[in-house]
Amino acid sequence: MQRRKLTRIVGLITVALVATVTLVACGQQTATKSKNNFRVGTVDALATLNSSRYSDISSGEAIQNAIEGLYRIDAQGKPTLAGAKSLSVSNDQRVYTFKLRENKWSNGDPVTAANYVYAWRKLADPTTGSPNAQNIDPIQNGQEVRLGKKPLNELGVKALDKHTLQVTLANPVTYFKELLTTAPYAPQDEAYVKKQGKDYGTSSRHAIYNGPFKVTGWTGTNDKWTFVKNNQYWDAKAIKIDKISMMTIKSESTAANLYQSGKLDFIDLDNEYVKQYKGRSGYHVRKIPAIGYLNFNTKRPATANVHIRRALATGFNKTQLTKDVLQDGSTPLDGIVPANFVTNAAGKDFRAYSGRLTPYDPSYARKEFKEGLKELGQKNLTLEFLSADTPEAKAVAEFMQSSYQKTLPDLKISVREVPLKQRLNFGHNYQFDIIYGIWSPDYQDPYQFITDGGAYHLNTDYKNPTFLKDVAEANSTYATNPTKRWEVLKDAEHEIVKNDAFTAPVFQGAYAYMQRPNVKGLVIDPNGTALYFRDVYMK
Structure with missing residues (x-):
């Protein structure tokens, strides 16, 4: 899978013969060296520069490279102080007091503690409709504020003075520093944002x-x-670098040819190209905790039916998908939390601890589908499968269509492939039956996958009381009791994935890419979600 590609992993089913022939010769031609310009090919176009509104990887990557928060990710993949120059933490590990650096916005305005207060309240404000609003939950009253139960001024963040920010947590959080490196926690210049109004973040000129x-x-x-x-x-x-040139290229063969001819310095690799490039200079691959997932529209009668959702969650062959279609090292995933992501004190992996929740099971899927049809009073169903229009997403969508047809003969799937920006909008506006995407975490804790995991409308539409009690206790009662906390998180995952099939895991990804040997200092997010350019230089 690819770092930024929440809409793709790998997935060209066929490759033009001419492209393959060209790639075999790769490495035999001399790369065109750019003059302090790092040229990057990406599959996803930018959607927004508004940290309160983004929900895609390219936008998050752009925000993290251009808008600095309290922390950033360093070369070792660890959080390090950035917009803050110092931190003191209370004995109970709940009150964080940051001293900010003297810094300016690109229009000359000073960066102040009030910029953080404004941005975080905006993130939590229910009227904002932020896709990342749940990220505010660790802050005192965060969940109550985003659910409209408490006013914005009760969120646990204060500007003590121009350069002192005080943050109070609901409970101690071991991953709080990692969370502060993410785009949703970026500051915003209130005066500028209000002046821009609805145009803020819609183009580079309005950011x-x-x-x-x-x-x-x-x-x-x-x-x-x-x-x-x-x-x-x-x-x-x-x-040290003067410029990073980003180019959206949806055709992997085009990206590969541009890299091979020396016109790009960095590209992600799809399955066929992994075979061509593997072992060559500049080839890299890593396993990452990114997941492919399905969501279902619970506002529509068919996909509101739990039996239909269970059938859809277990009615496709994951092994065939990862082995024959993706071919990049991705593996079947039967829970929303990926494997080798987080372990407890005893070294137990959470995925192994929680178990296989939605394995491919044709008999079970047919039984559940039959029960669903009975409750709906129908003999068959036609559902629309919505995906992005990238090569990988198209390949997955077509595979799912075929796999469902074999397992559930009374189900007809129509595929709708649209640009990423439209897919995001359609998901936000309930314009889908089944939607496919890829999602990567911001910090290493099963809580984020279970309470987000890419799921559309989870915070507003999923009302399972057991689930809500479990995640609340994970953040409060058992915040400092790792054993009990894992127990309730396991129970929550079983509720949302196995019992209710509100979301359905598909696979866990791997990330393969090519990088010019003369490019130094590039940092890739440990979760494979972004490139960080701060330390890049061209040798």
Whole structure:
């Protein structure tokens, strides 16, 4: 799977013969060296530069490179102080007091503690409708505020003075520093944002930056954009690269040819190209905790039926999908939390601890589908499968259509493939029966997969009282009791995945890519979700 590709992993089923022939010769041609310009091919176009509204990887990556929060990810994949220069923590591990660096926004405005208060309240505000609102839950009153049960001013974040930010947690959180590296916790310049109104973040011209780079050349709809050095940045002297040129390329053969001909310095690899590039200079592969998933529209009668959802969650052959279609090292996944992601003190992996919840089971799927049809008073169903229009997403959608047809003969699947931005909008607006995507976490804890995992409308539509009690206790009663906390998280995963099939895991991904040997200092997020350009230089 690919780092940014929440809409793709690998998936070209066929490859043009000419492309394959060209790739066999790869490495035999001399790369065109760019002059301090790192050229990156990506499959997903930008959707927004608004940290309160993004829900895709390319947007999150852009925000994290251009808008600096309290922490950032360092070369070792660990959180390190960034927008904050110091931190003190109370004895009960609940009150964090940050001293901010002297820094400016790209328009000259100072970066202040009030910028964080404004942005975090906006994230929590129910009227914002942020896809990442649940990320505010660790903050005191975070969940109550985002659910509209408490006012915004009761969120546990205060500006003690211009450069002092105090954050109070609901309970101690071991992964809080990792959480603060993520895009939803980025600050926003309130005066600028309000002046831009609804246009804020819709193009590079309607955004403002306080990080090492500024975004230029993005109109809101085009497929190219550039990161350029931000001279207002507090540590601008440490930035060695002048420019990072991003190009959206949905055809893997095109991306591969551009890399081979020396016109790109970095590309993700799809399955056929892994075979061609494996073992060559610049080839890299890693296992990452990203998941392919299905969501179901519980506002529509058919997919509101739990038996139909259970049939859809278990009625496709995951092994065949990963082995014959993806072919990139991805593996079948039978729970929403991936394997080798987090272990307890005894070294037990959470996936093994929670078990296989939705294995491929044709007999069970047919039984559940028959029960669902009976409750709906129908003899057959036609459902729409919504995916992005990337090669991988198309391949997965077509495979799912075929697999369901074999397992559930009374089900007809129509496939709808749209650009990522539309897929995100359609998901947000309930314009789907079944929707497919890929999702990666922001921090290492099973809680994020179980309470998010890419699931659309989980926070508003999933009302299972046992699940809600479990996740509440994981964040409160058992916050400092690892054994009990895992027990309730396991129970919560069983409720949402096995019992209710509100979301359905498909696979866990791997990430293969090509990087020019002369590119140094590139940091890839441990979860495979973003590239960090701060330390990049061209040798």
